[in-house]
Amino acid sequence: MVQQLPAIILVTPLVTSIIIFFTGWRYKRLAYPLTLIAMSVCLLSSVFILTGVINNGQLQYLLGGWPPPWGIEYRVDHLNAIMLILVSLLGLLTATHAKKSIEQELPERTTLFWSLFILLITGLLGICITGDLFNLFVLLEVASLSGYALIAMGEKKALYASFRYIIIGTIGASFYLLGVGHLYIATGSLNMADLAQLLPELLHSKTILVGFAFILLGLCIKMAIFPMHVWLPDAYTYAPSAVSAAVAPLMTKVMAYVMIRVMFTVFQPEFSIMLLRVTDIMVWSGTFAILFGAVMALSQNDFKRMLSYIIVAEIGYIIGGIGVANAIALKGAIFHIVNDAMMMTCLFFVAGHIMHQTGGHRIDDFKGMFKTMPVTAAIFTVGALAIIGVPPTCGFFSKWYLLLGGIKAQQWGFVAALLICTLINVALFFRVFDKGLFIHTHGNGPAHTDFTGKPLAGEAPLTMLIPAFSLALVIILAGVFNQFIVNDVISFAIPLGF
Amino acid sequence: MDELLTILIARINYWVYIILMMIGMYGIIVKKNLMKKIIGMSILQTAVILFYVSIGAKKNATIPIIEHGHDTGHATAVQAAHFINPLPHVLMLTAIVVAVATLGVALALAIKIYKQYNTLEEDELIEILKE
Numbered sequence: 001m002v003q004q005l006p007a008i009i010l011v012t013p014l015v016t017s018i019i020i021f022f023t024g025w026r027y028k029r030l031a032y033p034l035t036l037i038a039m040s041v042c043l044l045s046s047v048f049i050l051t052g053v054i055n056n057g058q059l060q061y062l063l064g065g066w067p068p069p070w071g072i073e074y075r076v077d078h079l080n081a082i083m084l085i086l087v088s089l090l091g092l093l094t095a096t097h098a099k100k101s102i103e104q105e106l107p108e109r110t111t112l113f114w115s116l117f118i119l120l121i122t123g124l125l126g127i128c129i130t131g132d133l134f135n136l137f138v139l140l141e142v143a144s145l146s147g148y149a150l151i152a153m154g155e156k157k158a159l160y161a162s163f164r165y166i167i168i169g170t171i172g173a174s175f176y177l178l179g180v181g182h183l184y185i186a187t188g189s190l191n192m193a194d195l196a197q198l199l200p201e202l203l204h205s206k207t208i209l210v211g212f213a214f215i216l217l218g219l220c221i222k223m224a225i226f227p228m229h230v231w232l233p234d235a236y237t238y239a240p241s242a243v244s245a246a247v248a249p250l251m252t253k254v255m256a257y258v259m260i261r262v263m264f265t266v267f268q269p270e271f272s273i274m275l276l277r278v279t280d281i282m283v284w285s286g287t288f289a290i291l292f293g294a295v296m297a298l299s300q301n302d303f304k305r306m307l308s309y310i311i312v313a314e315i316g317y318i319i320g321g322i323g324v325a326n327a328i329a330l331k332g333a334i335f336h337i338v339n340d341a342m343m344m345t346c347l348f349f350v351a352g353h354i355m356h357q358t359g360g361h362r363i364d365d366f367k368g369m370f371k372t373m374p375v376t377a378a379i380f381t382v383g384a385l386a387i388i389g390v391p392p393t394c395g396f397f398s399k400w401y402l403l404l405g406g407i408k409a410q411q412w413g414f415v416a417a418l419l420i421c422t423l424i425n426v427a428l429f430f431r432v433f434d435k436g437l438f439i440h441t442h443g444n445g446p447a448h449t450d451f452t453g454k455p456l457a458g459e460a461p462l463t464m465l466i467p468a469f470s471l472a473l474v475i476i477l478a479g480v481f482n483q484f485i486v487n488d489v490i491s492f493a494i495p496l497g498f
Numbered sequence: 499m500d501e502l503l504t505i506l507i508a509r510i511n512y513w514v515y516i517i518l519m520m521i522g523m524y525g526i527i528v529k530k531n532l533m534k535k536i537i538g539m540s541i542l543q544t545a546v547i548l549f550y551v552s553i554g555a556k557k558n559a560t561i562p563i564i565e566h567g568h569d570t571g572h573a574t575a576v577q578a579a580h581f582i583n584p585l586p587h588v589l590m591l592t593a594i595v596v597a598v599a600t601l602g603v604a605l606a607l608a609i610k611i612y613k614q615y616n617t618l619e620e621d622e623l624i625e626i627l628k629e
Contacts, residue, residue, distance in 0.1 A: 134589055141596045148603050152610070157627055159614060163607045167526055170539050170600055174546050177593065181550050184586070 002052045006061035006074040009045045009084065010126055013038045017118040024111030031114040035095045038118060042088035042125065050081040054488070068131075069194045075131035079334065079493035083128040083257050086338050087250060089474075090345050091121040093467035098242035100461045101352050105240045106153055113153065117246060120146040124254050133180045133266070134190045136258065137173065140222070143254075144169050147247050154239040161234035168221060168231045176218030182211025195266050203271050212271075215262055216278065223255035224312060225319055226289035233296075233308040241355040244304060245348035248311060249341040256318045256337050260330075263322065264495035272325075279323040283414050286320025289313060290417040294424040304351050304361045306428065307344065310387060313421055314340045320414045321402045327494055329405025334490050335482075336398035339386070342475055343395055346383035349468035350376055353460040369436035373459050375469065377436055382472040384429040386479075389422055394478035401486070511552035518545035532611065532618045536604045543597040547590050554586040 016038035020031045052059055053076055061074040102113050123143025130136050152162035184190060186207045187198040202208050224232040236248040263272045273279050293313025300306040321333030351361050353376045358365045370377040386395035399418065406415040459465060478485060506513060518541055525538020562581040612618055615626050
């Protein structure tokens with residue numbers, strides 16, 4: 001049974017998506033339970049995959065029974081397994097959360113939403129599990145295309161934001177494909193494990209260098225690394241709140257995973273670090289991304305827009321961590337991929353609650369939150385503390401590893417940026433706390449009017465509170481049990497050669 | 499001059515894909531009309547597809563079908579050099595599907611943008627969105 005899990009985890013959501021699309025016209029109510037079932041199956045199988053990987057080492061699945069260099073191979077090691085759990089856990093929680101929020105924001109298009117949402121999760125899971133570079137491209141486009149469509153469902157401005165995302169995203173995907181083509185010319189193989197064996201002899205070939213550069217550039221665009229991030233804030237701000245909660249944290253993190261895979265599994269670490277010195281560029285672009293993201297986040301009035309810029313900064317953490325390229329920083333980077341996805345989802349859930357209750361997502365809408373919505377406020381506090389990096393939450397530990405790694409590699413610019421960003425984050429969330437805790441007099445500006453027109457009125461419905469609350473719990477637990485996560489799982493996820 | 503010509507002619511497929519790709523990039527970056535941007539995007543994708551298709555070709559090779567393959571018993575003695583490589587072509591079938599899907603989503607968005615704002619010019623759109 002465990003042998004078949006890599007196929008089950010992908011086929012279940014794919015089939016469910018199609019079923020929902022075709023039955024949805026008649027049986028609208030069926031969509032939600034079907035989604036929950038599919039997501040639960042994914043989560044269960046990813047948990048079994050992880051335990052299988054921890055106990056027995058790598059798991060291999062040959063699609064159609066074709067042996068590796070020719071057929072598509074799914075290969076799961078610790079790194080994949082962590083990503084699978086992350087994606088399917090957040091997929092399940094977001095699906096639970098999305099029901100009420102979608103019924104309010106997109107009342108007529110719920111069926112399409114569910115169908116596309118599951119397709120998005122399918123694509124992301126597929127990217128994390130596949131061992132074939134071209135298959136990765138196809139799944140990347142499955143995820144991206146459903147992401148474009150989901151984002152376009154949002155507010156009025158979402159259409160143009162999604163259009164820009166499509167154009168830039170397609171350039172990124174084309175670059176990636178071009179890079180894979182160069183590798184194929186030189187080696188005649190698309191399988192990651194096979195390439196890893198073939199490439200060391202060819203490392204000085206110009207074709208390989210060009211291919212590597214194109215792949216990395218394509219991933220950077222998809223991942224929104226600092227100079228290439230322009231599509232991100234608009235797209236994630238105007239998307240429906242449930243979509244932001246699903247796309248924003250996961251898409252960029254999964255791309256970060258692909259980057260680690262390509263740099264350190266397909267290519268040898270010595271190649272990426274010694275021969276090309278690409279890691280130096282990554283540290284610096286990470287540093288700039290952190291500073292830029294933090295400063296831009298500080299100047300926003302819109303909560304979701306602020307979160308989007310925080311994502312830009314967090315991507316900087318991860319890229320910097322990969323660029324520092326020693327074992328500790330890489331542990332930090334992988335741990336931060338996990339943590340950051342959870343923290344951002346948690347905060348986007350809070351944005352969803354606020355949106356559901358007040359109809360807006362500006363920081364002004366948080367007015368008096370601690371009085372009227374105490375549970376949401378508590379969840380928000382956990383998320384904010386995690387982003388800032390306060391000890392019991394998991395955000396602290398990944399930042400700690402990143403800092404240690406930076407100090408060990410003597411990348412002082414990166415270390416300084418990390419610390420400055422932490423300070424800015426304190427200021428950032430203090431603004432929201434300030435709005436939430438104290439109700440100022442109505443002197444400053446016109447009162448925010450919106451489509452429902454009601455002020456903060458009580459808590460969000462239970463289906464929205466439970467996923468957010470459990471995620472907040474997971475954030476704290478991941479912090480408390482960080483030793484187990486890092487030593488028993490992540491230290492095996494670090495590629496060979498460190 | 500002769501050397502340059504040889505380089506140009508010997509790698510003509512690469513030059514074509516580079517030129518096409520640059521045309522696509524130019525369209526995306528410079529043109530203000532969303533429709534023209536979509537056309538540029540499509541040219542860019544086509545360039546990559548042509549690149550893949552061209553790398554499967556070999557001189558003096560034929561289509562990858564083995565004549566009388568399964569009953570003569572000669573199937574094991576096939577010379578790979580006599581047949582073009584079919585794999586890049588098959589990959590591109592998938593990539594074409596992806597490209598068509600992307601084009602479809604982009605066009606649908608363009609229609610919706612036009613319905614909402616009554617324009618497809620980017621500068622006018624940005625003006626409207628600022629308000």
